[in-house]
Amino acid sequence: MEPGVTRNHVSVAEASRANRRWWDADADSYQAEHGAFLGDVDLLWCPEGVREATAGLLGAVEGRRTLEVGCGSAAGSRWLVTQGARAVALDLSAGMLRHASRLNEKTGIRAQLVQGDASALPLVAESFDVAFTAFGAVPFVSDSARVMREVYRVLRPGGRWVFSVTHPMRWIFLDDPGEGGLVAVHSYFDRRPYVEHDEHGVPTYVEQHRTLGDRIRELVAAGFTVLDVVEPEWPEGHDRIWGQWSPLRGRLFPGTAIFVTRKPISP
Numbered sequence: 115m116e117p118g119v120t121r122n123h124v125s126v127a128e129a130s131r132a133n134r135r136w137w138d139a140d141a142d143s144y145q146a147e148h149g150a151f152l153g154d155v156d157l158l159w160c161p162e163g164v165r166e167a168t169a170g171l172l173g174a175v176e177g178r179r180t181l182e183v184g185c186g187s188a189a190g191s192r193w194l195v196t197q198g199a200r201a202v203a204l205d206l207s208a209g210m211l212r213h214a215s216r217l218n219e220k221t222g223i224r225a226q227l228v229q230g231d232a233s234a235l236p237l238v239a240e241s242f243d244v245a246f247t248a249f250g251a252v253p254f255v256s257d258s259a260r261v262m263r264e265v266y267r268v269l270r271p272g273g274r275w276v277f278s279v280t281h282p283m284r285w286i287f288l289d290d291p292g293e294g295g296l297v298a299v300h301s302y303f304d305r306r307p308y309v310e311h312d313e314h315g316v317p318t319y320v321e322q323h324r325t326l327g328d329r330i331r332e333l334v335a336a337g338f339t340v341l342d343v344v345e346p347e348w349p350e351g352h353d354r355i356w357g358q359w360s361p362l363r364g365r366l367f368p369g370t371a372i373f374v375t376r377k378p379i380s381p
């Protein structure tokens with residue numbers, strides 16, 4: 115069998131194994147490719163270049179305890195430290211956390227690093243004021259509803275949960291930043307994940323799809339109030355291609371959805 119790409123059902127165990135291995139194996143090349151754009155101390159929400167410094171989606175963070183779920187190099191958490199937050203950055207991947215630790219040392223700005231799975235956060239209930247992630251964890255877990263419940267559990271009443279993911283409408287297109295990515299070829303309603311597999315048919319990368327309605331439903335079921343769904347527009351003059359994000363496609367339809375939510379003060 116040739117290595118390839120499919121949309122196919124995979125078991126929870128297969129998806130979890132692929133996820134763990136992929137991010138460990140990819141950590142160095144991900145940093146080499148995207149590290150300069152992400153910065154060492156910056157909270158960038160998406161390839162469109164929306165920054166927390168200007169967007170203010172997390173609300174006030176000074177003196178607050180923040181949790182980054184799927185932090186990668188933890189640049190976002192270090193930026194929050196500079197804003198006066200007490201930042202904890204969690205990731206599944208030891209490879210990614212090695213970069214986070216290296217950049218903590220390099221910058222002298224230290225987020226507390228924790229290895230763990232977003233599906234079973236190794237954290238005490240109601241111990242954070244803010245939780246967030248830019249493309250971390252959520253697209254890679256089989257049961258994202260469970261992640262919503264876990265984040266709800268660790269947040270204090272009134273706390274915000276803000277996360278960015280690939281905009282669900284991108285699912286209908288090929289993963290192509292060029293003309294090939296402008297033609298609808300997949301059903302929006304097909305929830306089978308995007309799977310890359312090796313020559314033995316073993317999944318090596320698995321990305322999950324939820325429709326916009328699915329995401330809202332999972333948030334509401336967990337107990338969150340949805341405050342906003344931000345769909346960043348492609349900025350004039352921004353010409354950087356990141357995977358399937360490009361000026362060509364960005365001018366026509368959204369590439370990112372940012373869900374801004376809050377745990378109610380009283381349930």
Ligand SMILES: C[S@@+](CC[C@H](N)C(=O)[O-])C[C@H]1O[C@@H](n2cnc3c(N)ncnc32)[C@H](O)[C@@H]1O
Binds near residue numbers: 137186188255
């Ligand atoms: C696309 S990267 C995003 C990292 C960072 N937020 C950024 O903007 O570069 C996805 C991250 O999610 C992490 N991740 C994937 N599945 C996870 C899980 N179940 N629990 C925690 N982290 C996970 C990966 O290890 C990786 O660091």
